[in-house]
Amino acid sequence: MISIQQIQFTYPDGPFSLEIPQLAVETAESVAIVGPSGSGKTTLLNIVAGILTVRQGTVQVGGTTVTQLNDSARRLFRLQNIGLVFQDFQLLDYLDVRNNVLLPCRIHPKVRLTTALRQRADELLTAVGLMPLASRSVTRLSQGERQRVALCRALLLSPQVVLADEPTGNLDPVNAQKIVELLLSEAKRSNATLMMVTHDHTLLSRFDRVIPFEQFLRRTTPAQETVR
Amino acid sequence: MRHAFFLAVHSLWWNRGRSLTIILSLAITIWLPVTVRLALRQFQQEISARAASTPLIVGARGSRIDLVLHALYFESVPPAEVSMKDLEQTTESGLAIGIPLHIRYRSQSAPGLDGAPIVGTSLEYFEFRGLRPAEGALPALLGECVVGSEYARLAGLKVGDSVLSAPRNALNLAGDYPLKMQITGILEPTQSPDDKAIFTDVQTAWVIDGIGHGHQEVSKNTDPALLLQREDENGNRKDSKTFTANAGVLPFTEITDANRDSFHFHGEPGDFPLTAIIVVPETEKARVQILGRFQSSDSEAQCIKPPDVIDELMSMVFRIEQLVWACSVAALVVTLLLLGLVLNLSLRLRAAEMQTMFRLGCSRGTIWMLQTAEILVLLACASLLALTGSWLTVTLGSDAIRTLLY
Numbered sequence: 189m190i191s192i193q194q195i196q197f198t199y200p201d202g203p204f205s206l207e208i209p210q211l212a213v214e215t216a217e218s219v220a221i222v223g224p225s226g227s228g229k230t231t232l233l234n235i236v237a238g239i240l241t242v243r244q245g246t247v248q249v250g251g252t253t254v255t256q257l258n259d260s261a262r263r264l265f266r267l268q269n270i271g272l273v274f275q276d277f278q279l280l281d282y283l284d285v286r287n288n289v290l291l292p293c294r295i296h297p298k299v300r301l302t303t304a305l306r307q308r309a310d311e312l313l314t315a316v317g318l319m320p321l322a323s324r325s326v327t328r329l330s331q332g333e334r335q336r337v338a339l340c341r342a343l344l345l346s347p348q349v350v351l352a353d354e355p356t357g358n359l360d361p362v363n364a365q366k367i368v369e370l371l372l373s374e375a376k377r378s379n380a381t382l383m384m385v386t387h388d389h390t391l392l393s394r395f396d397r398v399i400p401f402e403q404f405l406r407r408t409t410p411a412q413e414t415v416r
Numbered sequence: 417m418r419h420a421f422f423l424a425v426h427s428l429w430w431n432r433g434r435s436l437t438i439i440l441s442l443a444i445t446i447w448l449p450v451t452v453r454l455a456l457r458q459f460q461q462e463i464s465a466r467a468a469s470t471p472l473i474v475g476a477r478g479s480r481i482d483l484v485l486h487a488l489y490f491e492s493v494p495p496a497e498v499s500m501k502d503l504e505q506t507t508e509s510g511l512a513i514g515i516p517l518h519i520r521y522r523s524q525s526a527p528g529l530d531g532a533p534i535v536g537t538s539l540e541y542f543e544f545r546g547l548r549p550a551e552g553a554l555p556a557l558l559g560e561c562v563v564g565s566e567y568a569r570l571a572g573l574k575v576g577d578s579v580l581s582a583p584r585n586a587l588n589l590a591g592d593y594p595l596k597m598q599i600t601g602i603l604e605p606t607q608s609p610d611d612k613a614i615f616t617d618v619q620t621a622w623v624i625d626g627i628g629h630g631h632q633e634v635s636k637n638t639d640p641a642l643l644l645q646r647e648d649e650n651g652n653r654k655d656s657k658t659f660t661a662n663a664g665v666l667p668f669t670e671i672t673d674a675n676r677d678s679f680h681f682h683g684e685p686g687d688f689p690l691t692a693i694i695v696v697p698e699t700e701k702a703r704v705q706i707l708g709r710f711q712s713s714d715s716e717a718q719c720i721k722p723p724d725v726i727d728e729l730m731s732m733v734f735r736i737e738q739l740v741w742a743c744s745v746a747a748l749v750v751t752l753l754l755l756g757l758v759l760n761l762s763l764r765l766r767a768a769e770m771q772t773m774f775r776l777g778c779s780r781g782t783i784w785m786l787q788t789a790e791i792l793v794l795l796a797c798a799s800l801l802a803l804t805g806s807w808l809t810v811t812l813g814s815d816a817i818r819t820l821l822y
Binding site (some may be wrong): 239262281292296308 | 423
């Protein structure tokens with residue numbers, strides 16, 4: 189589960205501060221976060237992932253207090269426990285589909301690329317219907333296919349939490365529906381908690397809970413917190 | 417590190433145009449000094465080996481380097497000469513064997529082929545250099561010659577053919593006439609200047625030089641129009657036994673069995689010229705004695721040790737090599753700076769990729785390893801290309817390198 193207590197965050201030169209007194213998401217729960225642009229939704233995902241740090245408050249993910257980890261430990265924790273899906277996919281153009289999925293195994297010395305992980309990558313690609321394209325360059329895929337590759341990459345190491353930042357933002361409605369279905373079903377299959385930021389209100393009914401984000405926003409500029 | 421190389425190789429391949437440009441730039445920068453070093457080493461080995469196998473050289477005083485290059489590589493013609501007397505003085509003491517060299521003439525050029533130096537020497541030269549005929553035999557008679565393997569191949573010569581000497585000055589009507597020499601043998605290849613030379617007896621070389629010649633017999637029956645004067649022992653012109661022929665009596669330009677006996681030399685044999693003498697001392701002590709004799713005497717000849725002279729020459733060559741190295745280092749620095757600039761710009765272009773890796777949880781070390789791996793792959797490819805190129809250049813261009821020598 190994800191547990192957030194009394195956190196405050198301000199970008200050094202940002203026009204707002206984010207204050208969250210308390211927020212909890214249960215294991216395997218799917219949560220949609222909605223709110224206007226600039227309300228801090230992406231910032232929240234980055235704080236949960238340990239990409240941004242706060243000076244006050246605590247963030248726990250699956251029993252680990254992320255806010256107490258040092259930079260190196262946070263990176264490893266993020267890699268092993270949090271799957272990230274971005275709006276713009278963020279795939280590496282020079283790798284083919286399979287190797288993009290396997291990327292998390294190639295970027296940290298403590299995560300080894302095993303035969304089991306290769307099999308898992310193939311299983312995930314099969315599940316999202318991309319196995320026939322496994323050796324194809326990602327530059328030759330459609331937007332929807334790219335996001336499916338990014339989804340497989342996020343799920344490769346069986347994370348406790350999947351954080352998706354507007355994953356349907358660049359997709360047409362049909363593909364958006366498919367991606368959300370995949371996200372929900374694969375997260376459920378992996379027993380992972382899903383937090384997804386979205387502006388698409390037609391998708392909200394698919395989630396266990398919806399969190400409106402305006403409540404956490406404060407339009408002030410106190411330089412209280414720092415970034416990573 | 418394995419994964420860093422995996423990602424680096426894929427990234428470089430994806431940007432192969434940029435990668436190839438960097439690799440080629442680096443390879444050329446590495447190739448130049450390495451090739452110069454290898455070529456000079458080969459040059460040094462070849463030039464030193466021939467010098468080391470030649471104990472002493474006697475020649476006219478003057479440039480020591482010119483004399484060594486003349487005696488070893490048949491280069492240029494020395495402005496002054498030594499004589500047979502010097503050869504006899506060197507050998508009569510029994511301290512050494514003297515091998516005469518008379519190299520003033522070349523064979524006539526053909527279209528696209530320069531004439532080869534005609535080396536007038538003795539049979540000892542063939543034994544000294546280990547030269548054996550691949551076909552035919554060594555020259556035994558006046559007017560015969562053997563041809564080095566490379567020149568025979570280039571000129572398409574074989575045993576039984578003939579070669580013509582080229583006059584040194586075509587405008588001198590009273591000068592030397594070309595001599596047609598019969599080829600009795602083709603030498604085995606030795607990868608040395610001997611492969612591109614024509615060897616004949618020193619007496620044949622003197623014939624080419626005009627010191628010896630053959631012509632029709634001049635007697636009281638000779639057409640008076642060909643005679644300049646006739647005198648007896650007392651200087652009387654009538655019924656004399658001595659005849660002076662005029663220029664109308666032409667010398668033979670080919671030595672055949674029929675006219676060989678008519679060939680004769682004018683002058684004192686001890687004064688006949690040699691352009692150099694290879695001296696092979698019997699012992700180390702003899703070598704020192706011969707050197708001492710030439711150093712202390714008022715002789716117009718000098719005796720030199722070829723290895724010492726070649727060392728002097730190589731020291732000059734290596735100074736040039738240092739200059740090449742300095743230029744290459746400067747070029748390498750510039751190339752590395754450009755490489756740094758290209759990689760820096762490349763990293764800026766790839767900032768989003770690095771950001772993705774960071775967000776996924778990539779360790780700082782992996783980011784550094786990725787960049788290091790790319791540089792290492794580029795350097796390794798460039799080095800491999802440069803070293804292969806250097807090896808091919810030196811191997812395939814060994815003949816060209818020898819052309820620098822002879």
